[in-house]
Amino acid sequence: MRALILVMVGFLFACSPAAPPPTTNSSAPNAEAMQAAALAMQAKVAALPGPFNGADYEAGRRAFGQCRSCHAIEPDAPSRGTGPNLFGIVGRKIGSEADFEYSQAAASANFDWDGAKLDQWLTSPQAFLPGNRMSFVGVRNEKQRRDLIAYLMVASAETEE
Template sequence: MRVFHTIAIVAFCVILAACSKGEEKAEGGTSAAPAVAAVPSDAEKAALLASLPAPYNTGDLANGQRKFALCRSCHTIAQGGPALTGPNLHGVFGRQAGTGADYTYSPAVKAAGFTWDGEHLDKWLADPRGFLPGTKMSFAGLKDPKDRVDLIAYLKVETGYKPAP
């Protein structure tokens, strides 16, 4: 019985510490819960998809998610996600190539001189090494244009893309 009580007390302390970790003081000195990025609903994802420029507004998000499975071993897409073998892709659209945080890019990508958009990513996904010789990316490419459209649409919806007003 004594062991059970000890385990219960330790578990309570761990939970209490986890709940208070990252807690911040709001204005006026009261505690505020840490900010958590809201996960968009399916309806919000559909609305964002519809707002994308052609051809991405016709993308199949389910197929894009399946194609992203080819990328998942090297890339994360969640805000604040870690860099793996490749950089985290959250916020990639509109970002200068080779400038994402917490990742060491190849000299070729650092010197690329373009901003990531659908057109550049389409060329990259078709043949990374052909598009940008000297890249570290070992992915052979996604040859089907429809699969690339679907993957780009999926990435736009899942990585915090904000369409121009």
């Protein structure tokens, strides 16, 4: 399985153009360009540490639909009143977005978010951190949590160039 993934990643990297695409024909996004972008994101997922390297980026992106009503994830977006911005969440200290008013429970907790912590949080926010203010029951499906966390790891680390 690992060998297969490595081969796939190698293949994806070998196929991605080294130079930016030519400026001609760059107006409307076409299906081919969108597919190439999706493949590039999936290659980043494959380079994550296990078990997240086995995740499905596209499925994770869709699963994030459950979170969007409360959370932005774009780098420049302000936190919504409903939830803190999640850009850069992996590696960030819990409760540390300056423009969001956290619960006492989140503000006084002291750890950095990583894959394992996110997995516990998303399984059941209330069981993981009693007294927090995220009104969300949790994601019961293990595969969906893995896809979602891999999406957070990749999407929330994307920088604008």
